[in-house]
Amino acid sequence: MDLSLEDNLEEIDPPECLELLRTEQVGRIGVIDEAKPEIFPVNYALDASDAVIFLAATGTKLLAAVNHHVVFEVDRFDPDLRSGWSVIVHGVAQQTDRVLEGEQPLVTWREHAPFLVRITQRSISGRRIKMNPGVD
Numbered sequence: 001m002d003l004s005l006e007d008n009l010e011e012i013d014p015p016e017c018l019e020l021l022r023t024e025q026v027g028r029i030g031v032i033d034e035a036k037p038e039i040f041p042v043n044y045a046l047d048a049s050d051a052v053i054f055l056a057a058t059g060t061k062l063l064a065a066v067n068h069h070v071v072f073e074v075d076r077f078d079p080d081l082r083s084g085w086s087v088i089v090h091g092v093a094q095q096t097d098r099v100l101e102g103e104q105p106l107v108t109w110r111e112h113a114p115f116l117v118r119i120t121q122r123s124i125s126g127r128r129i130k131m132n133p134g135v136d
Contacts, residue, residue: 012126017087018050020074020126027052027074029093029119031064038064044072045106051120052089053106055113062115065093072119082131091119 012020021027030039040061042054052072056062070093077084096118 008129008131010128010130012085012087012128014124017124017126018046020076020085020087021046021052021089024074024076027072029054029061029065030071030073031061031068033060033064043106043108044074047118051118052091053116053118055106055108056115056117057113058115062095062117065117066095068093069122070119083129085126085128087124087126089119089121090123091121093117093119 025043025045026041027044028039028041030037032038038060042056042061044052044054047053056065070091072089072091073086075084075086094117096116
C-alpha cells in the first residue's frame with residue numbers, strides 16, 4: 001500500500017522539540033532585511049530557560065534580528081532510513097550580555113562574534129517524516 005506524504009508526517013510535541021534542539025549545534029535563523037527574507041546559519045545552544053542563544057558579529061544578521069520577530073529552524077535527515085525531523089521556533093531576538101546558569105556549551109566558528117543573542121520563544125513546533133522503505 002502506497003502512503004501519501006501526509007500519512008508519513010508526524011507532529012512533534014514541544015517537550016520533544018526541545019530535546020531534539022539539544023542534540024544539534026547548528027541551526028538557521030530567518031530574518032527580514034530591507035523587506036527581503038534572509039537566512040543565516042548559526043552555532044547555537046539552549047539556555048536554562050530553553051531560549052535559543054547564539055553569538056553574532058556586527059552585520060546584517062545582528063541588525064535584522066535584534067528586537068524583531070525571527071524564525072529559527074533545525075533539522076536532521078537520515079538518507080539511509082529515509083526519515084528526518086524539523087523543529088521551528090518563532091520568537092523575538094534580543095541582544096543580552098547575561099548568561100543563564102545551565103546553558104549548553106556555546107561554540108562559534110567566528111573568531112570575533114562578541115554579541116550574545118537570545119530568542120525568546122513565542123511558539124515551537126516540529127514534524128517528523130518517515131518514508132516507506134522501497135518507495136520512491
